[in-house]
Amino acid sequence: MKKTIDEIEKIRWERRSDLDLRVNRNTPNTQRHILVCNGTGCTSSKSPKIMEKLEQLIKEKNIENVRVIKTGCFGLCSKGPILIVRPEDTFYSLVKIEDCDEIINSHILGGQIVQRLLTKDLNGNIVNKLDELPFYKKQKRIVLKNCGLINPEDIEEYIAFDGYKALIKVLSSMSRDEVVEEVSKSGLRGRGGAGFPTGKKWSFVKAEEENQKYVVCNADEGDPGAFMDRSVLEGDPHTIIEAMTIAGYAIGANQGYIYVRAEYPIAVKRLEIAIKQARDYGLLGQNILNTEFSFDIDIRLGAGAFVCGEETALLESIEGKRGQPRLKPPYPAHSGLWGKPTLINNVETYANITQIILNGSEWYSSIGTETSKGTKVFALGGNVNNVGLVEVPMGTTLREIIYDIGGGIPNGREFKAAQTGGPSGGCIPKQYLDTQIDYESLKAIGSMMGSGGLIVMDDTKCMVNIAKFYLEFTVSESCGKCTPCRIGTKRMLEILEKICDGRGNEHDIEKLKVLADSIVKSSVCGLGQTAPNPVLSTMKYFMDEYEEHVKDHKCKAKECKNLTQIEIDPEKCKGCDLCKKSCPVQAISGEIREIHTIDQNKCIKCRTCLQACPFKAIH
C-alpha cells in the first residue's frame, strides 16, 4: 500500500518505540532483541543456522518478549559469527550453533551472561559490551550507522531510525538547488577513490538541459580485500535507495540503476527486497509520497570484471556491451548512460547523503580535515589483529587505525607497510604511520584513498612480491582495450617475476620504471593509469629490496623462494625432531637431541618446518 507522508511518520513513531531498546541501554529489560550478524562473513560461518536454532529454542521454551533479529555487519568480522543482545549490549563472538542452548538458558532465561563467549581486549581483559571494545571506541559511524542495528529486510525498521526522513524533508521543503547546495557545502567527496567533490558532480548533471537523465550507483566493488560497499548494501540497503531518490530529485532524473556485482548475492537479494518494499510504500515509482516527483530504481548485475568499477566501463556494461572504458571527455555528467546526462556515485558516497540532509552541511563539514570532510570506511585486513570494517573521521592517522582500532600486528611482528587504494594505490611505509588520512595526504605519499581497502603488512612480506601480486591482479583484470595496459602491465609482471625468480638484473629495475611511467601517461582509463602504482610506490620506499633481489639475489623477507634458504639456527635447535617429521620432502636430517640440518637441494621452501619448530630455530 502506498503511504502518505503522515502514514510514514506514524510508522516511524510506532516502530521506534518498539525498537528503542536497540539504542537505549536504559530501557527496562522487559524485552530483548538478539541481533545476529547476517553479513557475508558471519553468514559463511553459519550465522543463519544460529538464528534458526535460537528461534527454535525460543519457540520450544515459550519464551516471550525475546526476538531474534537479522542484521547487517557489525564490523569485527574476524570474531564472527557475532551476536549482540540488547538492550544490555552483550557482545558474543565466535558463536557456534552448540552455544545457542547456553545463551538461551543462561543469559536469556537465567540472566547470567555466558562469559566464555565474550571477547577479550589485547590485554586479555574480558569485554562485556560492544562499545567498550577498543575496536569501536575511535570509530564514528555515519555511513555504517544502521549496519548491525536494523533488520535490512524490514523497511519499517529503517523508517524507525530516521529512514526516508531526509527524502520527506527534501520533497516537502527543499528546492532542487537547495539540495545540491547542501551537498556541495558539506564538502563530501566521491568515496569511489578519486575524491571528486560530490556536490559539484550533482550540479554539473543538474545543469544539463535534457529531459532524460539517470542516477547510477556504482556498487561494483572490486579491490582485493575491500568489502565496505558490500556491507552497506547488506546492512542498510534503504539508505542507498533513499539517497539515490534524493539525487534523482536534485538533478532531475526519473530512473536510477544500481550496478552491483553478481558475486554479492546477499547484497543483491536485500537490494531487491528493499526496492520492492520501497515501491510498495510509495517511496519509489510514480508520484513518490503523493508529490509530483517520480523515480524508480533497477538493479544491473555485473559479471565480476574489475574494470566495470570504472564509471564509463560500468555504463557500457549497463548498456549491455563489453565492459570497456570510454574516453573522457565527454564525462558521464554530460553524456553518460545511452548518451544522457548521468550521475554516478559510489555506494559509500550515497550512504552519507541522508545524514547530510538531516543534520545539515555544517554538521558534516565539521568532521574531518580541511580538504576531506566526513568519515571514511576502511576494510582493514592483512597482518592486523582486528580484521574488519571500520569507519573513522577523515584525518585519523594510520597508526590509530592499525594499532588502536586494529589492535596492532599479530604474532609480535613488526609493521612494514600498509597498502591503501587497492591495485591502484600504493604501499605506505612506517615513517608515514602518523599521516592523517585524507585524499591529499595519501596522494602526497604515493598512494591513494581508493575505495577503502587497507591491508596491513608485517616484516615477513617481501615488497617486490607484493608489487607482483598487485600486478598479477591488474594483468588479469585489464580489459584489453588499450595497448599500454593490455601488454604493458603484462611485461611489467614478467619483469617482476624475473626479479622474484632470481633472474633479474639492475637493468630490469630501470626498464620497469620507464615502462611504468609510460603506462601511467598513456593508458586510456584510470585502471591503466594507476596500475603501475604498487610498483612505483614500493620502488619509492623499498628500493633496497629491489636492489637486494637483483644485486645480491636475496629476499630478506624470504617470500621469493628462489632467493631464499630455509636454515636451522644451531644455537636454538634442541633436536626435538618435529621439523623433520613435518617436512613433506624429507629434506631435514638429524638424530633426536642433536642439531638438525636442511638439505638445500631437497628443500622446496614450503616453510612447513617454520610452523612446526617450537623454538623458533628455523628461519
Add this chain to the structure above:
Amino acid sequence: MIKLTIDNIPVEVQEGTTILEAARLVNINIPTLCFLKDINEYGNCRMCIVEVEGRNNFATSCIQKCEEGMVVHTHTKKVMDARKMVLDLTLSNHHKDCLTCVRSGNCELQKLAIQYNVKEIEYAGEQSEHTVDDKSPSIVRDFNKCVLCKRCVATCKNVQDIGAIEATNRGFESCISTACDASLNDVDCTFCGQCIMSCPVGALREKDSTEEVWKMIHNPELFTIVQTAPAVRVALGEEFGYPIGTNVKGKMVTALRRLGFDKIFDTNTGADFTIMEEANEFVERISNGGTMPMMTSCCPAWVRFAEKNYPDLLEHLSSCKSPHQMFGGVLKSYYAKVNNIDPAKIRVISVMPCIAKKFERTREEMESDNIRDVDSVITTRELARMIKQHDIEFSELEETEFDNPMGEASGAAAIFGVTGGVMEAALRTAADVLEGKDLGRIDYEAVRGKEGIKKATVTVAGKEIKIVVASSLKNARIIMEEIRNGKADYDFVEIMACPGGCIMGGGQPIKSSKQRATIDIHKLRSDSIYTIDEKSTFRKSHQNPAIIKIYDEFLKKPCGELAHKYLHTEYKEEPKYNI
C-alpha cells in the same frame, strides 16, 4: 570557430573537429593505428597521443575535440618516446613474420615501426598463440598478428550491422573472436571482406588462390580462361602506383596474357547476360503478378546474408546467377561446343574485387551437367601479386583488348561495379522490353552516387516503378525489415553488400586509414566506371552483338529453358550458426 595552436601553428577549426583532423589541415601528420574515420573512433591503440599544455596525461587526438585556446604538441620527445613504447609493446605480441606476410609493404604497423626506428623489441615477452582459422573458402583470420585495434569489429558491427566478431577475454588474453570461437565459416559472417579492408596488419586476409591458378596455367592439358569483373580494371593500377581509379584495362589484359591464360574474357559480357535475364525476369514478374519486389542476386555476400537472415523473403531474390557464374556456364557449354573444346578440360578463373565470390564458386548448385561454372576465383590483390611474381613491369605494358567473341560488353555491364549500376542497367533493358522499342539514351541519375540507400520512382512504359538501391548490409537490413514488416511497396531492389558497391569490394587494393579519411576513393573509382559506360559503343545489354548472337545460336530466349539451366539458380535457408 575554435582557435588553437598545434606545434606553434595557429589553427582555426569548426567546433567538433578533432585534434587529429585539425593537425591534418595544417599538414601535421599524427600517426594512428586503430583509428578508422567514422567507423572506429575509440582511441584503443594510443599511437595518436599528443601533449596538450596543462594536462597531466596525453590526449587522444583521434577523439579529443579541439577546444578554444588549446596548445597542442604532436612530436615532443615525451610523445615520441611514448609512441615508440606503444609500438614496442604492440610488436612484442605480434608474429613478426614480415618476410612472408601478405601485407608486407602495405602494413600500417610495419610502416610505423620503420618510421619510429624500432630496431629491436625492448620489452619482449610471452606471445599469444592462436590457431589460424582458414576453414572458409574466402577468408583467413590469423590472430597471431592481430593488434587488437578492433577496426574489423567496428566495421562488421557499425558498417555491416552483422557483428560476427567481437573482443573476448580480458587483458593480455583478449582476442577478437566469433560466437563460441567458431570458424568464420560457421557463423553469421557473410564473407563481404570489409574486415580485411579495415585490418591494418595481416591478421585478416583473403584465402589465397594464386597457387591453384598457377597450377592450372602450367598444366598443358588444361585450357584456361580468365575473366575479369568490371571493378577490377579501375583498381588494379593502384597496386602498381597508378592514381586511384585509373582504368588500366588494356595493360591488365596484356598482363593476363603474359601470365599464360589461354583466353582473356570480360566478365562484363557475363553481366550483359545477367541483365538480359534479370530485366526479363523483372518484366515477367511485373506483368504476371510474380513475387514483388524483385531483388538483385549478383552479390554473393548479400545472398548469404539473405539466406541466413531473411529465409522468409528468398522468393524475392532474382533467380539469376551472378555474372561470372553465368559466364562460366556459357563458356563451358556454348563456347566449348563452338570451339570444340572438352568442357572438362576448361578451367575458368575469375578475377574479382570480392572474396565472397570465392565462396560463391563453391556453392553446390553453381554447375551444369556436373561441370563447375567457375574453377577458381582470385581477387584484384591476388592478381597484382601474380603479376609481380611474374616480374612484369606493369606500367610498361602495351595495351591490348580482350579476346573475342566474349570480350565485347555494353556500358550497362560496366556499371555493375558501382552501387546502383545493376538497377540502372536492368532498367535500360526492361524499359525497352516493356515499350517494345529502343527508347534511346536514358540515364537513371537517381540511383547513382555512394549514398547507402537511394530511392526513386521511375516511369517505364507508362508504369510507375518504385526502386530502391542499398549498399552495405546495414542498409540491406533496413530495407529487408521494411519489406518484412509490410512497410514498403518497392518493385525492384538492388543490394550490394559492400558500401559503394563492388569497386569498394573486399578483394580490392587495401587503403590505409589515412587514405580512407582524406581521399574519396569511391568517387575516383566510380567516375572511372561511368566514363567507361559513357564511351561504350552500346550502352544497353540487349544491344551487345555478342549477346544477341549467343541467344540466337544457343540460349534462344531470356528466361527460357536453356537459360534456366545455365544462368539461373536457387536459394535455401542457411542456419545462422553451424556450431
